[in-house]
Amino acid sequence: MDFLAQLATNFIGLFQAGGETFVGLVTGIVPLLIVLMTAVNSLIKIIGEERVEKAAKFSSKNFILRYTVLPVLAMFFLTNPMAYTFGRFVEEKHKAAFYDSAVSFCHPITGLFPHANPGELFVYLGISAGITTLGLPVGDLAIRYFIAGVLVILLRGIVTERIYAVMASKKANAGVK
Amino acid sequence: MYQAVIIKKGQGGWGGPLVVKPNDKQKYIMSVTGGGIDPVAQKIADLTGATALDGFLSSAPDDEIACVVVDCGGTARCGVYPKKGILTINLTPVGQAGPLAKYMNEENYVSGVKQVNVSLFDGEVPEGETTKAENGGAKKEDYQKIKSQAKASAEKQPGFVGLISRIGKAVGGVVGKFYQAGREAIDMVIKNVLPFMAFIAMLIGIINVTGLGTLIANTISPFAGSLPGLILISIVCTIPFLSPILGPGAVIAQVVGTLVGVQIGAGAIAPALALPALFAIDGQVGCDFIPVGLSLGEAETETVEIGVPAVLFSRLITGPAAVLIGFVLSIGMYS
Numbered sequence: 001m002d003f004l005a006q007l008a009t010n011f012i013g014l015f016q017a018g019g020e021t022f023v024g025l026v027t028g029i030v031p032l033l034i035v036l037m038t039a040v041n042s043l044i045k046i047i048g049e050e051r052v053e054k055a056a057k058f059s060s061k062n063f064i065l066r067y068t069v070l071p072v073l074a075m076f077f078l079t080n081p082m083a084y085t086f087g088r089f090v091e092e093k094h095k096a097a098f099y100d101s102a103v104s105f106c107h108p109i110t111g112l113f114p115h116a117n118p119g120e121l122f123v124y125l126g127i128s129a130g131i132t133t134l135g136l137p138v139g140d141l142a143i144r145y146f147i148a149g150v151l152v153i154l155l156r157g158i159v160t161e162r163i164y165a166v167m168a169s170k171k172a173n174a175g176v177k
Numbered sequence: 178m179y180q181a182v183i184i185k186k187g188q189g190g191w192g193g194p195l196v197v198k199p200n201d202k203q204k205y206i207m208s209v210t211g212g213g214i215d216p217v218a219q220k221i222a223d224l225t226g227a228t229a230l231d232g233f234l235s236s237a238p239d240d241e242i243a244c245v246v247v248d249c250g251g252t253a254r255c256g257v258y259p260k261k262g263i264l265t266i267n268l269t270p271v272g273q274a275g276p277l278a279k280y281m282n283e284e285n286y287v288s289g290v291k292q293v294n295v296s297l298f299d300g301e302v303p304e305g306e307t308t309k310a311e312n313g314g315a316k317k318e319d320y321q322k323i324k325s326q327a328k329a330s331a332e333k334q335p336g337f338v339g340l341i342s343r344i345g346k347a348v349g350g351v352v353g354k355f356y357q358a359g360r361e362a363i364d365m366v367i368k369n370v371l372p373f374m375a376f377i378a379m380l381i382g383i384i385n386v387t388g389l390g391t392l393i394a395n396t397i398s399p400f401a402g403s404l405p406g407l408i409l410i411s412i413v414c415t416i417p418f419l420s421p422i423l424g425p426g427a428v429i430a431q432v433v434g435t436l437v438g439v440q441i442g443a444g445a446i447a448p449a450l451a452l453p454a455l456f457a458i459d460g461q462v463g464c465d466f467i468p469v470g471l472s473l474g475e476a477e478t479e480t481v482e483i484g485v486p487a488v489l490f491s492r493l494i495t496g497p498a499a500v501l502i503g504f505v506l507s508i509g510m511y512s
Contacts, residue, residue: 018381033370034362041357042354044358080252081473084471087473096488121370125438126433127434130451131451131511132442140510151502152498160491164484164487
């Protein structure tokens, strides 16, 4: 009987540790998250989609803006997954590159603006939790993740645009033969 | 001549049953499952006489798709197609979930589906889908009309009363927006954040109590604890036939991220490496979603056909490059 009781204690203990972690996450992250998401959601509603679309149309022309400003605007205002609908503002041959660029920003943005992708927060939160455990401020990581993210999506956009162009021309040549 | 099939929810599934009857226009069964045409999609195609398409290799305009088969873990795909008004069959038993959950209902979505849940339907098929949609549209239009009439009559009021009512409406509008924003935030947290927190908390709890932590530390730390190791991880994540499998819901990236985080907290990995690690574990981001993302951007069929491999190959270059960018930008962090 003692053995069974011990077993039960160990079994419960397994999940007690999980429960404590859960309470830590809920009290540590959720309140900030809710208020921040409410503020950003309000801002998005007040600015309105129309005005964002104007900026989106403008930034689709130039290749640097197309793979920096456009995806960032899309992710911030439309969030994952509706952000990819901004692909309609770019030319057909740039759509794959824009998607690659935009989707690659759906985690770097969450450090500062978690409303953009609340279902996948733990890519960032999982790692930043380690920084918190060490007692270091996470702001440094969040802002650097955002900046590095912008550089990465610019690179992704440019590289994918080139690869797409090469593949499309090969396919066109094959069609002629 | 096309046959109708009925698709019932599988074990643990939600929604449905859906009746799918292709016609001359809607003649494609789209399988957006990353890795060929799923047997369920093939069975639907065989029974109905429609054509099954692999969404990663080819594409069709939305209005030619009879239904779409996905294997979505509950973030994006399961809601995108219902939002577009396309019948959606999810192989994963997921209910109304994700940011687009409000578009999913028992008339356009069924989940947990296996081959046995698909069978021929011999009842009367109402030519309902399109008419239903039209009715919905009309209703909305009426509502808009009534709303704009109400607005017009409010604006017509002259003088002081009109001014008050205009101010009242403006304030009400702004407050309404804040309130709605709060509602959406709470909704998101309950539907998308808390469930994942529960999962992560259970995982961390079990790892810490059972001593699995040491095992994981010994396995992960040599890789995640050095720049060459991180680059190696990013290369594995971006291999074109692996990346679409690793992608869905970013679940793998989130779990690995949590494990790496635990190791950083334990001091086994330097905190500065957090930034390059974020890119190393995420080289596959969105690779499961390319055809859907492109169709959201209103891309042509040919663009999808070339675009999918273009993005997958590009990641082989940009995945490791992203780790390097992260490494350079991490210089001076937490030192």
